[in-house]
Amino acid sequence: MALLKVLVAFTGIFLAVYFYSAGDVFEPAMLKGKRVIVTGASSGIGEQMAYHLAKMGSHILITARTEEKLKKVVAQCTHLGAASAHYIAGSMDNLTFAKQVVHKAENLFGGLDMLILNHIGHTYFGYFDGNVDHVRDLLKINFLSYATMTVAALPMLKISNGNIVVVSSVAGKIGLPLTVPYSTTKFALDGFFSSLRMEFIQQKTNVSITLCIISYIDTDSALKTVSGVIQQPAAPKEECALEIIKGGFLRKREVYYQYHATKIPLLLRDWAPEILQSLLLMNYNMDNFQRKEV
Numbered sequence: 001m002a003l004l005k006v007l008v009a010f011t012g013i014f015l016a017v018y019f020y021s022a023g024d025v026f027e028p029a030m031l032k033g034k035r036v037i038v039t040g041a042s043s044g045i046g047e048q049m050a051y052h053l054a055k056m057g058s059h060i061l062i063t064a065r066t067e068e069k070l071k072k073v074v075a076q077c078t079h080l081g082a083a084s085a086h087y088i089a090g091s092m093d094n095l096t097f098a099k100q101v102v103h104k105a106e107n108l109f110g111g112l113d114m115l116i117l118n119h120i121g122h123t124y125f126g127y128f129d130g131n132v133d134h135v136r137d138l139l140k141i142n143f144l145s146y147a148t149m150t151v152a153a154l155p156m157l158k159i160s161n162g163n164i165v166v167v168s169s170v171a172g173k174i175g176l177p178l179t180v181p182y183s184t185t186k187f188a189l190d191g192f193f194s195s196l197r198m199e200f201i202q203q204k205t206n207v208s209i210t211l212c213i214i215s216y217i218d219t220d221s222a223l224k225t226v227s228g229v230i231q232q233p234a235a236p237k238e239e240c241a242l243e244i245i246k247g248g249f250l251r252k253r254e255v256y257y258q259y260h261a262t263k264i265p266l267l268l269r270d271w272a273p274e275i276l277q278s279l280l281l282m283n284y285n286m287d288n289f290q291r292k293e294v
């Protein structure tokens with residue numbers, strides 16, 4: 001009898017582990033035929049996400065302001081095997097444009113499976129200069145346009161049981177120097193999307209929300225802005241892009257990339273904030289610092 005109990009317990013544990021980890025298995029073919037919007041896809045992490053999705057055989061609609069760059073990314077996506085690839089150019093400081101992007105996806109694809117919100121507006125890497133108008137303008141691009149696109153896409157995502165993927169930053173979870181306006185907008189994303197996720201659970205809305213907490217990545221804009229000042233090495237944008245897509249498709253609450261550079265500071269944040277503060281400040285070489293526009 002005792003042996004039977006042990007056997008039942010072990011079987012239970014085995015099944016629990018098996019089914020829990022089965023939900024974590026990702027195959028690129030899972031994205032085949034999926035209809036995806038990627039914002040901020042003319043360069044950096046967004047561009048790399050478009051290439052991964054193309055290789056996986058998705059239908060892709062990309063957006064940013066610079067039409068010439070978008071055309072090149074679309075051509076490369078087609079070459080890599082996208083089921084279809086399209087672009088729409090415009091600025092996310094115009095919330096009407098943010099809605100138009102979603103409507104274009106509806107017209108092109110007849111629905112939507114994944115909304116990847118990744119774009120950021122221009123800011124500066126430097127001490128806060130007191131310009132609150134800039135904070136407001138940046139909130140419009142980095143936060144309000146994300147909320148606007150989410151509202152517009154929700155009816156389609158409800159039908160497809162789809163995914164909302166929000167690209168944030170360590171700077172959206174932990175206060176860091178030299179990025180006050182940017183960090184403000186990323187914290188706003190956490191408030192909005194983490195609350196919305198809870199409401200979706202209460203309302204039984206089967207649309208996942210994945211908030212991506214990203215550390216320093218080797219995109220041209222980031223390298224140009226912070227190299228010389230930030231001591232830690234930048235992580236590869238290609239791998240970062242893939243981890244974001246995987247986490248979004250697997251309906252994770254949050255993605256941490258690189259894991260050690262995001263999870264460890266986050267663990268310290270609530271339990272040892274002074275230690276974290278000292279460690280983070282050691283990361284900055286202020287002898288090389290000059291204010292830069294990003």
Ligand SMILES: NC(=O)C1=CN([C@@H]2O[C@H](COP(=O)(O)OP(=O)(O)OC[C@H]3O[C@@H](n4cnc5c(N)ncnc54)[C@H](OP(=O)(O)O)[C@@H]3O)[C@@H](O)[C@H]2O)C=CC1
Binds near residue numbers: 039
């Ligand atoms: N790189 C890093 O170290 C880190 C990045 N992240 C996050 O990753 C995401 C991507 O960053 P990264 O790839 O480095 O950034 P990039 O600067 O390479 O890309 C930004 C994208 O946003 C677009 N964009 C800029 N302004 C606007 C606008 N007004 N309206 C619409 N689109 C606009 C740009 O295209 P265009 O200029 O043509 O409009 C470009 O496609 C961001 O959300 C960022 O916060 C998070 C942590 C670290």
Ligand SMILES: C[C@H](CCC(=O)NCCS(=O)(=O)O)[C@H]1CC[C@H]2[C@@H]3C(=O)C[C@@H]4C[C@H](O)CC[C@]4(C)[C@H]3CC[C@]12C
Binds near residue numbers: 179214279280
């Ligand atoms: C340097 C920041 C990371 C600091 C940190 O958390 N270190 C702890 C890791 S450790 O435990 O291993 O020491 C960078 C984190 C986020 C970066 C910023 C960002 O989010 C993107 C911006 C957008 C733009 O492309 C320019 C660069 C950014 C301001 C970028 C700068 C570096 C970070 C602050």
